[in-house]
Amino acid sequence: MITATYPEKEKKNYLNNEHGLMSWLLTKDHKRIAILYLYAVTFFFIIGGLFAVLIRLELATPAGDLLDSNTYNKVFTMHGVIMIFFFLIPSIPAILGNFLIPLMIGAKDLAFPRINLISWYIYMVGGVLGTIVVCTGGVDTGWTFYTPFSSSYSNGYVVMTAMAAFINGFSSILTGLNFIVTVHRMRAPGLTWFRLPLFVWAHYATSAVMILGTPVIAVTLFLLMLERGLHIGFFDPAYGGDPVLFQHLFWFYSHPAVYIMILPSMGVISEVISTFTWKKPFGYTFIAFSSVAIAVFGFLVWGHHLFVSSQSAYAGMVFSVLSYIVAIPSAVKIFNWLATMYKGTIRLETPMLYAIGFMGLFTVGGLTGLFLSAMGLDVHLTDTYFVVAHFHYVMVGGAIMGYLAGLHFWWPKITGRMYPQGWSKVSAILIFVGFNLTFFPQFLLGYMGMPRRYHVYPPEFQVFNVLSSAGASILGLGYVIPGIYFIWSLKYGAIAGANPWGASGLEWQTSSPPPTENFAITPVVTTEVYDYSTLTKETVHVGS
Amino acid sequence: MDPKSFQLFPEQASTIAGHVDALYAFLVLVSAFFSLLIAFLVVWFAVKYRQKGNEGPPVHDPHSEHGAAGMILEIVWTVIPLGLSMIMFAWGVSIYFTESRPPADSMEIYVTGKQWMWKIQHMEGAREINELHIPINRDIKLTMTSEDVIHDFYVPDFRTKSDVLPGKYTTEWFKPTKVGAYHIFCAEYCGTKHSGMIGTVYVMTQTDYDEWLAHGSGEGSMAEQGQALFNQLGCGNCHPSVINNQNGRCPNLVGLFGTRVELKDGTNVRADESYIRESVLYPESKIVAGYDNIMPTFKGLISEDGMLKLVEYIKSLGKQAGTTNTSVPLPVQTSATPLTPSNSKTGAMKTAPRPAAMPAAPAPPQGNR
Numbered sequence: 082m083i084t085a086t087y088p089e090k091e092k093k094n095y096l097n098n099e100h101g102l103m104s105w106l107l108t109k110d111h112k113r114i115a116i117l118y119l120y121a122v123t124f125f126f127i128i129g130g131l132f133a134v135l136i137r138l139e140l141a142t143p144a145g146d147l148l149d150s151n152t153y154n155k156v157f158t159m160h161g162v163i164m165i166f167f168f169l170i171p172s173i174p175a176i177l178g179n180f181l182i183p184l185m186i187g188a189k190d191l192a193f194p195r196i197n198l199i200s201w202y203i204y205m206v207g208g209v210l211g212t213i214v215v216c217t218g219g220v221d222t223g224w225t226f227y228t229p230f231s232s233s234y235s236n237g238y239v240v241m242t243a244m245a246a247f248i249n250g251f252s253s254i255l256t257g258l259n260f261i262v263t264v265h266r267m268r269a270p271g272l273t274w275f276r277l278p279l280f281v282w283a284h285y286a287t288s289a290v291m292i293l294g295t296p297v298i299a300v301t302l303f304l305l306m307l308e309r310g311l312h313i314g315f316f317d318p319a320y321g322g323d324p325v326l327f328q329h330l331f332w333f334y335s336h337p338a339v340y341i342m343i344l345p346s347m348g349v350i351s352e353v354i355s356t357f358t359w360k361k362p363f364g365y366t367f368i369a370f371s372s373v374a375i376a377v378f379g380f381l382v383w384g385h386h387l388f389v390s391s392q393s394a395y396a397g398m399v400f401s402v403l404s405y406i407v408a409i410p411s412a413v414k415i416f417n418w419l420a421t422m423y424k425g426t427i428r429l430e431t432p433m434l435y436a437i438g439f440m441g442l443f444t445v446g447g448l449t450g451l452f453l454s455a456m457g458l459d460v461h462l463t464d465t466y467f468v469v470a471h472f473h474y475v476m477v478g479g480a481i482m483g484y485l486a487g488l489h490f491w492w493p494k495i496t497g498r499m500y501p502q503g504w505s506k507v508s509a510i511l512i513f514v515g516f517n518l519t520f521f522p523q524f525l526l527g528y529m530g531m532p533r534r535y536h537v538y539p540p541e542f543q544v545f546n547v548l549s550s551a552g553a554s555i556l557g558l559g560y561v562i563p564g565i566y567f568i569w570s571l572k573y574g575a576i577a578g579a580n581p582w583g584a585s586g587l588e589w590q591t592s593s594p595p596p597t598e599n600f601a602i603t604p605v606v607t608t609e610v611y612d613y614s615t616l617t618k619e620t621v622h623v624g625s
Numbered sequence: 626m627d628p629k630s631f632q633l634f635p636e637q638a639s640t641i642a643g644h645v646d647a648l649y650a651f652l653v654l655v656s657a658f659f660s661l662l663i664a665f666l667v668v669w670f671a672v673k674y675r676q677k678g679n680e681g682p683p684v685h686d687p688h689s690e691h692g693a694a695g696m697i698l699e700i701v702w703t704v705i706p707l708g709l710s711m712i713m714f715a716w717g718v719s720i721y722f723t724e725s726r727p728p729a730d731s732m733e734i735y736v737t738g739k740q741w742m743w744k745i746q747h748m749e750g751a752r753e754i755n756e757l758h759i760p761i762n763r764d765i766k767l768t769m770t771s772e773d774v775i776h777d778f779y780v781p782d783f784r785t786k787s788d789v790l791p792g793k794y795t796t797e798w799f800k801p802t803k804v805g806a807y808h809i810f811c812a813e814y815c816g817t818k819h820s821g822m823i824g825t826v827y828v829m830t831q832t833d834y835d836e837w838l839a840h841g842s843g844e845g846s847m848a849e850q851g852q853a854l855f856n857q858l859g860c861g862n863c864h865p866s867v868i869n870n871q872n873g874r875c876p877n878l879v880g881l882f883g884t885r886v887e888l889k890d891g892t893n894v895r896a897d898e899s900y901i902r903e904s905v906l907y908p909e910s911k912i913v914a915g916y917d918n919i920m921p922t923f924k925g926l927i928s929e930d931g932m933l934k935l936v937e938y939i940k941s942l943g944k945q946a947g948t949t950n951t952s953v954p955l956p957v958q959t960s961a962t963p964l965t966p967s968n969s970k971t972g973a974m975k976t977a978p979r980p981a982a983m984p985a986a987p988a989p990p991q992g993n994r
Binding site: 151225227233318319359389394398401405408413417429437445448456458461529530534537538539 | 632633644645649655656659660664666670671674675676682695699702703706710711714719722773774775779782785786788791792793795810812813816817818
């Protein structure tokens with residue numbers, strides 16, 4: 082647990098008001114539960130990252146010289162399963178959302194503190210099952226579990242892996258439920274819907290997707306387990322099933338799940354850009370409603386994963402046009418953030434560097450999605466490295482950059498300590514450069530026709546693969562550095578004030594770290610959202 | 626270094642490749658424009674509006690109220706991307722419809738995927754594994770199925786791919802425009818040796834292709850092999866396979882292919898490859914009007930390769946009498962396309978069933994161009 086030392090005279094906060102392991106494992110404090118998630122999610126990020134290292138090492142040469150084919154297939158499957166189900170989906174909502182939503186709306190806790198703790202335990206049960214799979218031999222279906230390979234042919238631990246993801250889903254559902262009820266019922270007096278921070282809007286939209294989408298993947302995985310275990314035919318034609326049905330059900334959740342991963346990140350970026358330009362986000366209501374629009378239209382585009390799966394061409398047309406429409410709210414957000422920077426008072430602190438990196442990488446990720454929505458072009462590009470590059474630009478370039486922006490932005494609030502500004506800026510730049518070197522060559526590989534999930538590949542693809550592996554080593558270094566200075570900061574970092582960045586949200590008006598009850602007295606909101614005019618110069622800590 | 630080891634585009638080796646590349650180029654231009662615009666503005670703003678000295682937060686944010694100007698901006702940056710994306714949508718659809726609809730007179734080849742190889746059968750009888758020999762400048766239609774999991778037949782130089790599904794036929798077509806050897810990749814993850822499920826397409830001149838075909842399997846055309854299977858399985862005991870044999874217990878197969886079949890439940894279905902396959906393996910699922918559900922299933926008795934031969938045989942029995950047909954053993958020649966068999970080599974003409982009611986006299990085997 083966090084072992085920062087604080088002067089004895091310092092008042093009690095959520096970290097030091099109780100001690101001992103049980104005070105953490107049985108806590109109902111949303112802030113402590115967020116810290117529990119932080120530990121678990123970081124653990125899975127490290128495991129998933131190590132699998133990525135193996136992938137990039139193997140692909141440095143065209144031959145299969147490091148791993149055998151079976152092992153390679155397990156490695157990319159475990160990389161995908163862990164990163165998506167155990168890192169990306171819980172990362173921002175379960176850590177930052179958990180910690181910040183009550184603080185941002187002036188509440189003492191989430192609506193259901195016990196359910197919040199239960200959802201962490203459910204996540205851990207899924208996580209432990211996933212870890213058992215990793216340790217006992219793995220699974221080789223790819224994170225997409227396509228049937229009938231997964232249900233009838235794979236030699237891996239398919240049922241246990243599906244069970245891990247299945248259980249984990251309930252954690253998402255409960256978290257989403259908790260957020261929705263909290264936002265509806267527990268806002269401080271005067272905090273109207275249009276005074277809510279955009280981070281809360283983004284999490285509200287995300288929660289709706291979690292509640293509506295996750296049960297579908299749960300049912301789908303359950304059917305998969307039934308078919309594999311009991312040979313009840315749903316998907317395998319040998320038992321009278323339809324393999325494409327699985328793809329429809331799978332993507333009905335898994336495409337909206339992409340928005341579960343990216344929407345919270347967009348919420349973070351809105352907060353960071355507003356704070357570090359000292360401006361109310363341009364087009365606040367447009368950004369807020371674009372989150373809702375993404376959540377709604379995100380449910381209607383799953384068929385764009387099936388353009389070559391024998392889906393009807395007319396159904397394909399509907400999915401194609403809707404995929405273009407869902408791209409528009411994302412573009413609207415980017416333009417509004419740009420307009421927010423215009424004539425702002427821009428401070429290039431670490432969180433802002435990550436936010437700028439996000440804008441660049443997410444723009445490329447979003448634009449390349451347009452390539453894949455064009456049916457005639459998708460036929461050539463689908464299942465190639467172009468797709469791999471596209472979703473890493475969105476998931477790593479978007480979601481993880483947003484996560485790191487948020488972690489650097491709220492770290493002083495969470496721990497009460499500052500981290501070294503020089504190192505953190507260097508690592509932000511390393512991550513941006515390393516990321517582009519890793520994944521941009523994969524767009525080119527994909528257009529040349531290199532299929533994804535290939536262990537051995539023709540020699541003409543080697544140049545770009547070597548570039549990609551070289552970039553991955555820079556990216557990996559970029560991720561290790563924050564790990565070191567964050568830990569360092571717990572003991573040696575400068576003490577952060579209540580509002581080190583000169584931000585406007587309610588969470589900055591309580592002390593850092595906040596007391597267990599969040600606010601000594603329930604705040605009453607009388608000003609509009611993102612009002613920086615009341616900040617005095619003295620409250621603003623500028624860099625270090 | 627091999628000059629092929631550094632390139633940005635695959636070869637343009639099919640008629641569709643140029644169209645796909647043009648759409649790609651358009652999207653690259655649009656994306657590059659917006660990426661650079663956004664990158665430029667971010668950097669410009671970050672430099673120009675960077676905090677000066679210890680400048681504090683503005684006392685009153687003059688831009689918090691945007692009014693009509695803000696609304697106009699929002700509309701502009703919603704409508705422009707929407708318009709551009711609708712162009713991309715329409716362009717993508719038009720290419721897709723070309724890609725997904727094989728021309729009517731395509732040369733047909735059959736593909737069976739299995740872990741981890743491609744089995745290919747030519748109508749003339751030639752069979753190959755992980756290799757596909759085809760003539761240049763001909764529309765080639767692949768009818769594909771899988772014996773186990775989902776595979777995907779992908780030829781990057783032709784810019785096309787299609788999933789290959791168990792229990793179902795899918796098609797893919799292309800018209801190769803350059804003689805050469807091109808990669809076949811399995812593009813749908815299919816297990817341990819997925820990356821080994823590769824092969825080569827050899828695009829040959831028509832002369833070379835004819836010569837290659839002449840060294841065929843010697844087992845006869847696919848339709849002939851299908852007929853042998855048809856007899857071996859005893860299908861002909863019930864199904865009249867020549868017109869005028871009014872057995873009555875089972876539907877007539879002559880002239881069946883491509884017609885609409887009235888079903889007992891009042892609906893109708895087109896007699897295509899998938900219908901024939903389903904009727905052999907799951908005979909109870911679609912009962913022809915006027916007949917009873919008496920046919921036993923042949924599931925487990927026929928391999929996917931054999932099934933394709935049977936389909937090809939039934940196709941060869943022709944569509945309705947009097948309509949034209951270009952399938953293998955039928956004598957009615959509508960054109961001299963090399964698609965119709967030059968089967969003096971494989972001997973198809975000698976043994977092909979000749980429906981009695983076909984009105985036209987057999988034309989002499991056509992030579993190839």
